[in-house]
Ligand code: HEC
Ligand code: HEC
Ligand code: HEC
């Protein structure tokens with residue numbers, strides 16, 4: 001590749017990146033939260049930039065959030081990242097299995113409270 005081609009190519013790449021950044025909505029394209037099961041949302045979708053969040057929070061074990069239970073026991077070395085939280089958690093609690101909103105809040109707010117890090121106020125996660 002000649003130097004000039006290189007510069008053109010780099011310019012196009014940077015231009016594309018700037019465009020991508022400018023067109024991203026406030027809660028980013030990386031939001032993976034599956035909210036369909038809630039129907040009409042009462043709050044704006046929570047902020048959750050999956051990979052950036054987990055890197056910053058130092059979470060390497062996927063099963064901290066994507067857990068698998070069998071007969072009420074957590075199954076070690078097994079994770080369920082191929083499933084949505086709503087695949088297992090119905091809107092309403094079923095025995096020891098919390099309802100969907102409780103499941104999210106239990107995982108997210110629960111950890112933030114126990115670590116004393118991360119948002120715990122409604123409007124910090126559910127941002128307009
Ligand atoms: C802090 C909790 C947390 C951790 C740790 C975590 N995830 Fe997730 N992940 C989520 C949530 C929440 C969702 C959205 C699921 C939903 O809303 O049903 C998700 C979604 C996903 C999805 C689906 C993406 C999509 O768009 O369909 C994949 C794949 C995934 N996670 C993989 C992983 C892997 C691999 C790891 C470990 C390296 C991991 N996750 C660690 C919370 C976490
Ligand atoms: C494969 C099915 C399955 C998936 C997928 C799943 N859960 Fe669960 N979850 C369960 C079961 C079963 C229980 C009840 C465990 C018990 O018997 O105590 C549970 C319990 C919980 C609890 C309370 C106990 C605890 O471990 O803190 C929270 C919070 C929770 N889930 C959050 C989530 C979130 C958030 C997601 C998505 C990232 C998710 N769950 C995905 C099956 C699942
Ligand atoms: C196992 C612990 C843990 C779980 C589970 C967890 N978080 Fe966090 N979260 C943290 C920590 C630790 C921080 C602070 C990271 C830092 O030092 O900046 C954080 C920070 C955040 C922040 C601040 C901005 C950012 O990305 O750093 C947001 C927003 C957030 N979490 C949302 C969520 C949501 C939504 C969920 C549930 C889907 C969730 N978190 C689940 C530990 C957790």
Ligand code: HEC
Pocket residue numbers: 033035038040041042043044045046047048101104105108109112119120121122123124125126
């Ligand atoms: C750490 C982040 C976090 C905090 C703090 C938090 N939530 Fe949530 N909340 C979530 C996540 C994640 C979901 C599931 C995905 C979504 O709807 O954004 C959720 C779901 C909900 C839902 C069901 C979906 C809907 O919009 O109808 C309601 C209602 C809700 N939260 C209200 C609240 C209220 C009220 C507070 C304060 C008392 C609060 N949340 C605090 C992360 C948070």
